[in-house]
């Protein structure tokens with residue numbers, strides 16, 4: 001496994017791999033857990049060369065969203081990459097990736113401003129700008145993303161299509177604790193009792209899904225999820241929505257409904273989602 005720090009190094013390192021076969025990119029902000037491992041494994045099985053990026057992207061954090069407190073631990077991350085048999089780790093310095101904030105930006109309008117984007121203005125622009133840069137640096141054939149960040153995935157899919165990146169996207173299922181809590185680097189902020197409380201996000205989603213499956217309206221499912229979140233001590237709900245999986249607006253009368261929740265637990269803002277299928281459609 002080769003660890004590279006600069007754009008020139010990653011390009012030089014990937015040249016022979018590019019000639020030999022498909023390159024897969026797993027973009028991460030480090031603090032790797034079993035969710036990230038599942039992406040690395042999916043990539044290892046499918047492509048010839050697996051590239052992992054480790055970069056805490058300052059552009060996607062709002063002013064009070066804890067960029068400097070975000071968990072970092074390169075030694076442990078490199079050990080995970082090695083265990084999962086990555087070929088190349090791109091771990092650039094902040095200077096290597098630096099762009100003057102707000103000058104060159106990439107925006108997927110519409111999708112970036114609703115639901116999670118409404119709660120975090122400019123977040124998705126920060127994501128898109130750095131993802132676009134990473135795609136230009138690595139030029140992968142396949143991009144590996146996790147279902148946990150479902151709105152981000154929809155936005156990146158649109159970015160890739162509209163700017164003709166020619167990369168295919170593989171979305172891997174959300175890896176959860178046995179109690180349903182989705183693994184997240186942000187879980188590191190939580191005490192063991194807060195981790196237990198945080199499992200309510202998944203319980204709310206399960207209840208919302210059951211309601212949709214029983215032909216309740218999206219609004220009824222939203223109310224149910226909201227009530228379950230609000231009833232949990234130590235949890236401050238942000239939103240609980242039932243949306244169309246493509247537009248993130250009101251669901252159509254038939255077809256799947258995407259349930260998305262966000263809540264603050266202790267020092268962490270957590271998100272999760274689940275797809276519900278209606279009996280009809």
Ligand code: AMP
Pocket residue numbers: 027028029030034035036038039144145146147148149172173174175176182183184185
């Ligand atoms: P992050 O390091 O949080 O930016 O996440 C990097 C990638 O890992 C994103 O594509 C995430 O969706 C994915 N990911 C994060 N948590 C999980 C999880 N619990 N299960 C599956 N994928 C995940």
